[in-house]
Amino acid sequence: QSVLTQPPSVSAAPGQEVTISCSGSTSNIGNNYVSWYQQVPGTAPKVVIYNNFERPAGIPDRFSGSKSGPSASLGITGLQTGDEAVYYCGTWMSSYWLFGGGTKLTVL
Amino acid sequence: QVRLAESGGGVVQPGRSLRLSCAASNFPLSNYDFQWVRQAPGKGLEWVALIRFDGVGKYYADSVKGRFTVSKDNSWSTVILHMSSLRAEDTAVYYCARVMGSHLEKSIYMDVWGKGTAVTVSS
Numbered sequence: 001q002s003v004l005t006q007p008p009s010v011s012a013a014p015g016q017e018v019t020i021s022c023s024g025s026t027s028n029i030g031n032n033y034v035s036w037y038q039q040v041p042g043t044a045p046k047v048v049i050y051n052n053f054e055r056p057a058g059i060p061d062r063f064s065g066s067k068s069g070p071s072a073s074l075g076i077t078g079l080q081t082g083d084e085a086v087y088y089c090g091t092w093m094s095s096y097w098l099f100g101g102g103t104k105l106t107v108l
Numbered sequence: 109q110v111r112l113a114e115s116g117g118g119v120v121q122p123g124r125s126l127r128l129s130c131a132a133s134n135f136p137l138s139n140y141d142f143q144w145v146r147q148a149p150g151k152g153l154e155w156v157a158l159i160r161f162d163g164v165g166k167y168y169a170d171s172v173k174g175r176f177t178v179s180k181d182n183s184w185s186t187v188i189l190h191m192s193s194l195r196a197e198d199t200a201v202y203y204c205a206r207v208m209g210s211h212l213e214k215s216i217y218m219d220v221w222g223k224g225t226a227v228t229v230s231s
Contacts, residue, residue, distance in 0.1 A: 002152070033209070035217035037153070044203055044224055045145075045153065050217040051209070088153050092216045095167050097143065097155035 003028060004089055004100035011106040017077040020103045022089030025070045028098055032091045034072040036065060039102075040085045048087075049074060079107050110135050110220050114204050117225030120194055128225055130187040130204030138182040141207035143218060144189050146200035146227075154200070158207065159187065172198075194229045201226050 005023040012018045022034065034052050037045040047056055049065035052072065064075040072089055084107050089100040111133040120126050130142065144156040156176065158167045163180040177190045187204055202225055205218035 031214070033213070033215035033217070037218070039153075044221040045205075045218075046221065047217055047219055050219075051215050056219065086152075090153075090217075092211075092214055094211075094214065096169065097145075097158065099145075099153045099155060102152040 002101040006100040006103045009104045012079050013108050014079050016079050020074045020087050022072045022100050030070040034091050036074045037088045038085045081107050112204050112222035114222040114225040117227045119228045121231050125192040128189040132185045137185045142187045143205045145203045148200040196229050199229050
């Protein structure tokens with residue numbers, strides 16, 4: 001059971017949008033920056049959002065991040081089949097790292 | 109192109125040791141922190157350890173503390189994870205990742221990942 005709670009799965013049709021939540025507490029998400037990682041099956045994770053809402057170079061603006069109090073969210077608009085993956089939130093706790101349990105995104 | 113490549117995985121008996129390496133290409137290892145993250149078959153990501161850029165600061169997950177040791181060899185551009193007293197539950201793909209950001213601001217994240225190396229602990 002992860003301290004950071006994510007829904008196990010979400011789904012939407014191509015072209016639609018989806019939001020993945022990451023629920024924590026004031027002691028973790030509430031006081032630290034959140035990053036999000038995309039893991040396509042069989043491949044290594046890749047960062048898609050860091051510092052709550054920043055996008056690394058090469059990540060399309062269809063991906064967005066936000067944070068409010070003890071919770072964070074990853075939004076993806078204009079869904080494409082290539083977005084199918086498991087998404088993890090994460091945060092650094094000064095002496096250890098926390099990952100959420102992961103959310104499997106299915107693009108129907 | 110910035111790259112990380114893990115090696116050293118394999119099948120090992122419970123109680124034995126294994127040494128994983130993470131080779132860095134096209135950037136100076138000495139300037140960065142690194143993390144090891146593992147993923148058991150069919151499971152999510154689990155943080156294992158972090159080593160600071162100076163090789164002195166080290167942090168471990170409770171599940172591996174006292175059994176795993178992380179180190180850096182800047183001259184060989186390599187990060188090492190030495191695993192001892194291995195257990196079946198250590199079976200996983202082990203990823204090495206470069207850390208970016210500020211510890212002071214608690215804003216670190218992992219920007220470059222290797223492809224991983226698989227470790228199977230079984231008799």
